[in-house]
Amino acid sequence: MRDQRAVVARSRPNEETVPATSLWTGRWRGRPVAAALVGLAVALSGCAGSSGAASSVAPRRTAPSETVPSEAAPEPSATPRPALPDPKAAIPKDPAKLARSLTGTVAELRRATDDWIRDGDPGKGLPPEPVVLLALQQQRLYRHLARNPEVASRTYAKLSKSLAAQAKDNVTAIRNLLSLVHPISGSAKFRVQPAKPADVLLGHFKYAERRFGVDWEILAAVMFVETKFGRVRSPSHTGAKGPMQFMPGTWAAYGMGGDIQDTRDALLAAANYLRASGAPRDYRRALYAYNHSWAYVDAVQLHARQIKRDIRNYYAYYNWQVYVVTTNGDRRLTGP
Template identity: 70%
Template sequence: MLLSGCAGAEGSASTAASGRTPMRSAAEQPASGRAASSPSATPTADPAGRTASALPDPDVAIPRDPARLARALAGTTTRLRSAVDEWRRAGDPATGQAPEPVVLLALHQQRIYRFMARNREIASRTYAALPKALAGPAEENVTAIRELLSLAHPVSKPAKFRVTQAKPADVLLGHFRRAERRFGVDWEVLASVMFVETKFGRVRSPSHTGAKGPMQFMPGTWKAYGMGGDVHDTGDAILAAANYLHASGAPRNYRRALYAYNHSWAYVNAVQRHARQIKRDIRNYYTYYNWQVFVITTRGERRLSGPS
């Protein structure tokens, strides 16, 4: 779902496949797609030496039956939350990438939500089968993805997108909080914008409208709000985004500010939905951080980042 082309965008929707950047949020590699892996999963052992439940294969088939889909989503989300807790407790989100359980479970959750976003009837029946505590967040995530998909423009010709590894999650968190302190813009909103625009900086290609950098700035907007920084520098770009959103009405009126950032109400709604999820549970920030880049083509979607 790439989604780019934003700060100062003139209503254009960048487009591609997982967010709503025109081929940018999705990733950056040849859009030739990756071969689907076998639907097997590899068991892992916990620190005590016991065999844990198998982790989902990156391309395992998603259940189409609502009852089975609800069980898969509930189980994946529960395990993912525990894996994130363990990563934050025993790992180091400030210096390294997430451990395999977080990466694979987050990708599986993302693929389930994307499937539900494209299948409204199945999604509705799945919500009804989920525990109440999970149904609301699931509907928010699926609706946000659907809104971003509505802005995507499928790619028909071979294209190359540059994707890279995101900076560590807590390094980004430090930048978001620094920008919040300086400009009063909620860090969760800044994180949501970066997530939607470039999947936390994974997408490195400029948008089809010419927007650049991890927060997707148009040249004129960067000149006005970039404060002399480098549009490709993560810290500079996040500060500039907070500066621009503040000048456009945040935190008093986030909807107006986000609409100035990208002239699409679907974009505004999606960013706010994801920001709400992060505010409700910071584990959702670490989950979104591990969602991958997808690009939409006329032959279907392709994943451009993450495990193979």
């Protein structure tokens, strides 16, 4: 694995110095490994909130005797959407307010994702602003709940059954990964870059699934945890490289002659390695071979389960940002 600290590098430099970084020490394929803490919790992107409300046409007032030509009749008013969340706004502390914020954020994110899939092109370009900001807010909320277990328990009780189940999976996964992180002092430079378009990655995941029989959702969850879908480009302190964080020796055995830095090659190698390690018959065994930590295994499986339940969760995770845990607190490296 490697260091988790990159998100969508939309307006940030490709290389940034962080005063302190969080490294989680796990063991990767029998070797110590530093994993980048991909901020698997709540999206904390950094752009001022902008209005996302749909513009509505206000009908012109008319006198009782006045008629309005049919061609001039106003369009029916659209239901206004809430303003987009401000990534710097304080997270509510009260469980009831947290539950309302999470419920509204998830509902709006699903709607914005549907619009993106239907009217946009997830296979090209950057995600639309509503998806980025709402996914970021979702990540921020889950991250807050992961760090506050008692508040999280009280918040779950105020959510719908389905959203409570989703929240528990995400918060548990984030908490597991945070448990592997050890904030340290010092300076470190991290290279980040934008991820490949969401549907380009989806095509690679599904091709690897067809070739090796490993569920594409598992591959997506591994890449999400490892490098936030390829946004983190720095090697780990042990020398693991590329979007799937392979050690050179493991790559020589399973890379099939490909390029360790190439997204498609790395995904095929990961599927090849997981298949050789027991997948799909025993995903827990295979994932433990990939990274010797049961907390890691559980986190990957929880995220994969959410993607399987609703593909919109894949698009949400795609827009979660990269964090570094420092001795001075969390720092986000990518996002708006």
